[in-house]
Amino acid sequence: MKKNIADSVVETLINSGVKRIYGIVGDSLNAVMDSVRRSGKIEWIHVRHEEVAAFAAGAEAELEGSIAVCAGSSGPGNLHLINGLYDCYRNRVPVLAIAAHIPSDEIGSSYFQATHPEQIFQECSSFCETIMTEKQMPRTINMAIQTAIAQSTVSVIILPGDIAALESGKHPVSDIPAHVTRPVVHPSADELQKLATYLNEGKKISLLCGAGCKGAHAEVMQLAERLQSPMVTALRGKEHLEYNNPYFAGLSGLIGYSSGYHTMMDCDVLLMLGTDFPYRQFYPEKAIILQVDIDPSHIGRRTNVNYGLCGDVKHTIEQLLPLLTTEHDSNHLQKCVDRYTKVREGLDELAVGKPGHTPIHPQYLMKLLSDAATADAIFTADVGTPTVWAARYLQMNGQRRLLGSFNHGTMANALPQAIGAQATAPERQVISLSGDGGLSMLMGDLLTLKQHQLPIKTVVFNNGALGFVELEMKAAGFLETGTSLVNPDFAAVANALGIMGIRVEDPADLPSAIERMLSHDGPVLLDVVINRQELSMPPKITLKQAEGFTVWSMKAILNGRGDEIIDLAKSNLLR
Numbered sequence: 170m171k172k173n174i175a176d177s178v179v180e181t182l183i184n185s186g187v188k189r190i191y192g193i194v195g196d197s198l199n200a201v202m203d204s205v206r207r208s209g210k211i212e213w214i215h216v217r218h219e220e221v222a223a224f225a226a227g228a229e230a231e232l233e234g235s236i237a238v239c240a241g242s243s244g245p246g247n248l249h250l251i252n253g254l255y256d257c258y259r260n261r262v263p264v265l266a267i268a269a270h271i272p273s274d275e276i277g278s279s280y281f282q283a284t285h286p287e288q289i290f291q292e293c294s295s296f297c298e299t300i301m302t303e304k305q306m307p308r309t310i311n312m313a314i315q316t317a318i319a320q321s322t323v324s325v326i327i328l329p330g331d332i333a334a335l336e337s338g339k340h341p342v343s344d345i346p347a348h349v350t351r352p353v354v355h356p357s358a359d360e361l362q363k364l365a366t367y368l369n370e371g372k373k374i375s376l377l378c379g380a381g382c383k384g385a386h387a388e389v390m391q392l393a394e395r396l397q398s399p400m401v402t403a404l405r406g407k408e409h410l411e412y413n414n415p416y417f418a419g420l421s422g423l424i425g426y427s428s429g430y431h432t433m434m435d436c437d438v439l440l441m442l443g444t445d446f447p448y449r450q451f452y453p454e455k456a457i458i459l460q461v462d463i464d465p466s467h468i469g470r471r472t473n474v475n476y477g478l479c480g481d482v483k484h485t486i487e488q489l490l491p492l493l494t495t496e497h498d499s500n501h502l503q504k505c506v507d508r509y510t511k512v513r514e515g516l517d518e519l520a521v522g523k524p525g526h527t528p529i530h531p532q533y534l535m536k537l538l539s540d541a542a543t544a545d546a547i548f549t550a551d552v553g554t555p556t557v558w559a560a561r562y563l564q565m566n567g568q569r570r571l572l573g574s575f576n577h578g579t580m581a582n583a584l585p586q587a588i589g590a591q592a593t594a595p596e597r598q599v600i601s602l603s604g605d606g607g608l609s610m611l612m613g614d615l616l617t618l619k620q621h622q623l624p625i626k627t628v629v630f631n632n633g634a635l636g637f638v639e640l641e642m643k644a645a646g647f648l649e650t651g652t653s654l655v656n657p658d659f660a661a662v663a664n665a666l667g668i669m670g671i672r673v674e675d676p677a678d679l680p681s682a683i684e685r686m687l688s689h690d691g692p693v694l695l696d697v698v699i700n701r702q703e704l705s706m707p708p709k710i711t712l713k714q715a716e717g718f719t720v721w722s723m724k725a726i727l728n729g730r731g732d733e734i735i736d737l738a739k740s741n742l743l744r
Contacts, residue, residue, distance in 0.1 A: 175200035175333040176207075177306045178267070178326075181342045183210050185314055187238050189229075189592060190214065190267070191222035195242025197269035197330035214592055214621060216585075217613040219246055223253020223266065224582055225589030228549065228572055230262035232593050236317050236347070240267040243330065244282025248289065252579055254323050255293040259576040263317040266290070270329040273301060286327045296324035303335045307342040314347045354463060355485045356478040364478060365492035367459055371438035373501040374398045377421070378482075380405035381443015381463060385483035386567065389442065390414065392486050396440075397497040399505035401429040403446045404560055404575050411565045418505040419512060421451050424557045426516075428509035436501070443482045447471055461485050516561055522676025529676050531630055531699045535562035538600065538628065541683050544568050546598040549586040551607035552578050553637035554703075555630050559602055581610035584627060588614065591623040598687070601627045605656050606635045612662070618692040619667050626686050627694045629659045632701040639701075663694035672696040 178201065182190075189212040194202050205211050216222045222239040229237035239254075241247035247268035257264040268286045270276070275283070290297045296316040300309050313324035356364070368374060374396045382389050386409060393400050393416040400416040402409075404424065411417060419426035421433055433439060434453050441460040445467050452458070452472040460468050460477040468477030478485065520536040522529060535558040542548075545568040550559040552574050559571060572590065574582040587601035608629055618625050630636075635652040642649050660670030669689055673682045679697065686693045 171336050172338045173200060173204070173333065174300065174303055174306050174328075174335050174337045175204040177337045177340070177342050178310055178328070178333070179204040179208050179211060181307050181310045181314070181346045182238060182265075183208060184342065184344055185346050186235060187211060190238045190240050191216055191225045191589065191592075192240035192267075193217070193219055193222070193242065193246060195246050195269065197243035197246075197271065198240060198267075198333075199330065200333035201240065201267065201269070201328070212592075214588070214617070216588065216617050218611055219249030220251075220253045220581075221585035221588065221611055221614045221617070223250045223257060223264070224585030225253075225592065226264045226266075227253065227257035227260060227262050228586040228589030229593040230257065230264050231260065231572060232547070232570065232590060235349075236263045236265055236314055237589070238265045238267065241269065243269045243271050244284050247286055248284060251289065251293060252577075253585065254290070254325075256574050256577040256579060256582060258293045258295075258323045260574075261321040263321050264323050265313055265317050266294070266323065266325045268325055268327045269333075270299070270327050272331045273329040274331075276329070286325070290325040290327075293323055294325045295320050295322040297327070298325075299327040299329075300332055301329070302332075303337045303340060306337050306340055307346065311343060311346045318347050318349055353481075353484050355480040355488045356461075360478050361485075361488050362492060364459060364461075364476060365489060365494075367438060367457060367476060368396060368440070368489075368493055369495040371396075371457070372497075373436045374438040374440060374497070375418075375432050375436035375501075375505070376400040376416075376440050376442060377403065377433060377444055377446060378406045378410055378442045379403040379444025379446060380409065382406055382482050383409045383443075385443075385481075385486065386410060386413075388483050388486040390416070391490060393502075395490060395493050395497075397499045397502045398440070399432045399502050399509075401425075401432050403444045404556070404573075406444060407560065408565045408569065408571045412567050416502065416506065418509045420560055422446065422448050424560050425451075426509065426512045426561075428505065428512040431508060432505040435505070441474075442486075445471065520562060522679060524675065524677035526676060527674055528632075528698050528700045529673070529679060531558050531632075531703055532562055533676060534628070534630070534679065534697050534699060535559060535602075537680060537683050538602075539563045541680075541687055542569075542600060543598045546570075546600055547572065547587075547590045547594065548600050548602060549573060549583040549590060550602040551583040551604040551630075552580055553604050553607070553635070554632070555583065555602040555604050555607075557637070558630075580604070581607040583607060584611060584614055584625075587625045587627070588617055588621075588623060591625050592621070595623075599623075599625050601625055603627055603629050604636070605629055605631045605633065605654055605659070608659070609654070609656070615663065615666055615668060615692075615694070622691070624689075624691050624693075627663075627692070628686075629694065629696045630699050631656060631659060631696055632699045632703075634701050636701065636703075659694060659696035663696075669693045670696065672698075674698045 226237040419429035421429035520532040522533040660672035663670030
């Protein structure tokens with residue numbers, strides 16, 4: 170059989186170390202699928218929605234640090250990839266999407282399933298090109314892979330089905346289609362000296378650290394010790410810095426702690442390390458703000474910065490430490506850490522469950538999961554309340570991972586990311602922290618767990634509502650509208666799909682249910698009925714938010730919903 174373009178694509182993927190492709194088959198992908206089958210070296214993970222394929226590929230890329238692949242058939246198939254690809258693009262992970270296309274001679278004729286993928290994918294990729302001739306192969310696929318790896322980004326190749334079947338034997342693929350290079354990047358000597366001058370002159374210095382601190386735990390701790398600085402992390406920095414950290418003062422932002430907020434507001438110098446923390450209202454107005462980021466385009470785009478430098482966190486700190494000559498007292502550090510200790514005690518006091526006291530507090534559920542999971546467990550969290558409780562109660566240790574849609578902020582990411590994580594790391598425990606709204610949005614992919622025998626543990630935070638949206642409505646003074654969910658018994662649904670399902674309504678039953686779930690050799694869905702009225706308060710309550718709650722309370726009473734105020738008080742004030 171003569172070699173075709175699809176064979177060249179698959180051979181290039183194999184040479185790049187790709188082990189699997191996530192997607193759904195379609196006739197425009199026939200040549201690619203046949204090549205995958207004949208190669209015997211790439212696994213096809215058959216998901217039930219292409220959005221899941223993109224999320225799963227993103228999780229694999231995050232865990233492996235190398236390129237992952239998803240695919241969608243022409244028109245609607247590759248359109249379904251877009252939301253997941255946006256998440257990958259904003260998380261800066263290397264993903265290649267194969268977007269099949271209609272027959273090449275029908276392009277521009279409003280043919281069945283016709284779209285313009287070369288336009289559609291522009292905003293969620295750094296490389297997006299169409300292969301129209303066999304002479305373009307393999308250079309186009311090489312450039313796509315190289316761009317994705319070099320820039321930690323999304324690349325898209327658009328491949329019409331008939332072009333994929335064209336002969337390509339005259340153009341052999343490269344044995345090394347991508348070149349991975351990891352340069353050491355740090356500021357110049359003059360820039361480092363200027364940064365050191367700011368830090369040497371500072372009295373109360375706080376650190377704000379993000380995902381760019383990955384792999385730099387030891388160096389960041391040395392810096393905090395030298396400066397006697399408390400450390401606040403953005404959510405994506407939590408897994409890299411929270412553990413073994415005597416300088417930790419909590420998180421800031423909408424799901425952070427008051428201790429993190431005050432640590433940033435009370436400083437005279439704020440040093441941002443590898444973070445693109447987006448919430449402008451949480452930055453200090455009077456402090457000197459310094460920023461170090463590997464991407465210089467990030468400098469100053471969230472708040473006014475007095476001095477910004479381009480460099481990776483690890484090597485920048487290594488070069489900076491010898492230049493820090495001032496001895497700093499520990500008063501600011503001690504005050505901020507003591508404040509965090511009190512906040513931590515208050516949070517832990519809420520993570521309780523009394524037999525018969527229903528519904529279950531989500532804090533209790535998350536603490537039990539954190540305590541029971543393995544040391545190297547991978548957690549994925551849906552946007553909304555599962556992310557809030559993971560941020561506050563999930564303990565990281567340097568081995569565990571926490572994945573989520575923390576930049577794109579889309580619903581329904583947890584289960585799809587868990588699929589990618591489990592396929593990539595079959596020996597590790599993978600736990601999906603799923604909201605009832607998120608799970609029900611892409612619930613069909615529970616079937617993927619069964620079909621591919623992925624032993625994912627799916628925990629459903631079942632409060633019968635879009636909980637975080639309800640909180641936002643209350644804070645803005647609106648009565649909750651359109652947020653209620655009429656849910657099934659998710660455990661019964663799982664059992665009907667051939668997956669072990671467990672439903673818990675009483676806190677007394679929760680520890681044994683979690684133990685049973687985690688010890689089962691196969692996929693499990695744990696459906697936990699949690700308190701709908703649990704408030705996840707931000708670290709700072711603005712006057713406008715307080716007014717909003719007051720307006721909401723009045724509206725609730727006037728509309729005959731005063732019982733909700735009573736439930737809210739019982740849940741949050743009378744504990």
